[in-house]
Amino acid sequence: MGQSEPIDGRRKRGERTRRSVADKAAELASVEGLDGLTLGQLADALQLSKSSIQAAYTSKEDLQLATVAAATQIFMQNVIAPSLDQPEGLPRLHALIENWISYISQRVLPGGCFMGATLAEFDSKPGLVRDQLALARRQWLTLLERQMAKAQKTGQLPTAPSAPALAFEIDALLAAANVARNLHDDESALTMAKSLIEFRLGVQTKP
Amino acid sequence: MGQSEPIDGRRKRGERTRRSVADKAAELASVEGLDGLTLGQLADALQLSKSSIQAAYTSKEDLQLATVAAATQIFMQNVIAPSLDQPEGLPRLHALIENWISYISQRVLPGGCFMGATLAEFDSKPGLVRDQLALARRQWLTLLERQMAKAQKTGQLPTAPSAPALAFEIDALLAAANVARNLHDDESALTMAKSLIEFRLGVQTKP
Numbered sequence: 001m002g003q004s005e006p007i008d009g010r011r012k013r014g015e016r017t018r019r020s021v022a023d024k025a026a027e028l029a030s031v032e033g034l035d036g037l038t039l040g041q042l043a044d045a046l047q048l049s050k051s052s053i054q055a056a057y058t059s060k061e062d063l064q065l066a067t068v069a070a071a072t073q074i075f076m077q078n079v080i081a082p083s084l085d086q087p088e089g090l091p092r093l094h095a096l097i098e099n100w101i102s103y104i105s106q107r108v109l110p111g112g113c114f115m116g117a118t119l120a121e122f123d124s125k126p127g128l129v130r131d132q133l134a135l136a137r138r139q140w141l142t143l144l145e146r147q148m149a150k151a152q153k154t155g156q157l158p159t160a161p162s163a164p165a166l167a168f169e170i171d172a173l174l175a176a177a178n179v180a181r182n183l184h185d186d187e188s189a190l191t192m193a194k195s196l197i198e199f200r201l202g203v204q205t206k207p
Numbered sequence: 208m209g210q211s212e213p214i215d216g217r218r219k220r221g222e223r224t225r226r227s228v229a230d231k232a233a234e235l236a237s238v239e240g241l242d243g244l245t246l247g248q249l250a251d252a253l254q255l256s257k258s259s260i261q262a263a264y265t266s267k268e269d270l271q272l273a274t275v276a277a278a279t280q281i282f283m284q285n286v287i288a289p290s291l292d293q294p295e296g297l298p299r300l301h302a303l304i305e306n307w308i309s310y311i312s313q314r315v316l317p318g319g320c321f322m323g324a325t326l327a328e329f330d331s332k333p334g335l336v337r338d339q340l341a342l343a344r345r346q347w348l349t350l351l352e353r354q355m356a357k358a359q360k361t362g363q364l365p366t367a368p369s370a371p372a373l374a375f376e377i378d379a380l381l382a383a384a385n386v387a388r389n390l391h392d393d394e395s396a397l398t399m400a401k402s403l404i405e406f407r408l409g410v411q412t413k414p
Contacts, residue, residue, distance in 0.1 A: 117328075133390075171383065173379050
């Protein structure tokens with residue numbers, strides 16, 4: 001027991017370093033992509049030595065997987081968690097979409113959507129990183145589908161397109177809005193996507 | 208005049224090399240992205256020396272710009288040109304969408320959509336490459352908008368959403384279908400996107 005505290009202390013410091021590296025990597029990867037991440041950039045941004053980063057993550061893939069996990073957690077905190085006080089169905093769906101747009105607009109991550117920056121990079125590269133990105137995307141689509149199915153069941157939404165098709169469409173509009181906003185440094189793409197989504201969900205605006 | 212033929216010959220060979228490098232770079236970048244392109248990969252794929260590639264393109268940006276131009280030309284040949292025998296309005300719009308989906312499905316470029324692979328990579332990186340990608344995207348959206356506006360004017364399409372909003376939506380669905388197909392090596396995302404687009408264009412299927 002006499003030795004366990006210093007070991008625990010080292011473990012905690014190690015965990016804190018791993019976590020802060022992964023969070024910073026999520027920020028950088030939202031702009032540079034996951035393959036564009038360099039040890040040098042991370043070390044500069046965190047004011048750490050390259051060797052402490054290499055000690056925290058012993059392989060590039062290990063760091064990339066931790067970065068996807070950190071980005072997923074940031075997304076859950078900013079987009080999903082604040083929707084949970086809304087009733088399921090159309091109200092929660094609207095909350096998810098509003099939270100997503102405000103998350104991108106505020107550049108919580110500087111490149112906007114982490115998935116947008118990294119899915120296109122990894123979609124043709126089979127491996128653990130692609131699998132983890134695909135899983136995170138599937139969980140997001142399932143969440144949207146569930147709210148749409150509830151809304152359809154209670155007559156808040158028409159039954160065509162089906163919930164999976166509509167979830168695919170809403171996600172596609174959000175992803176395209178992120179690219180268009182970044183490309184022109186112009187928020188109007190976010191506004192336009194929001195009106196279009198509301199129109200497709202039956203809110204009577206005319207995009 | 209006695210010396211002009213050998214010089215012309217060298218120029219033509221130089222042009223052929225530049226062109227074949229840019230075409231191969233478009234193929235590789237559809238998978239790896241433009242920043243992922245290396246001289247070594249290009250040299251291997253073309254069985255050329257690294258120095259001949261460096262002689263053809265003296266800077267990385269020069270090569271990237273030529274790659275975007277080559278990819279744009281491949282897209283025009285495969286998607287746009289074969290739509291031009293259809294009447295403007297809904298028939299040409301359908302032809303553009305069918306050609307796009309078949310172009311991605313056939314993997315004319317191995318990673319599918321060049322713009323999908325590179326827009327997400329460059330959307331947060333101001334510079335000439337981003338400008339050229341943004342221009343190519345704008346031309347494609349303008350082409351869709353023009354056919355939609357014609358279709359709306361002749362009563363082939365409802366007037367809401369507006370032509371620009373609908374063009375944004377169709378392009379978003381195509382881009383998302385490309386990512387989903389690549390991610391799961393599964394063509395069903397292309398089929399689903401096609402049904403959804405036909406539904407949004409008023410063709411009576413139920414996705």
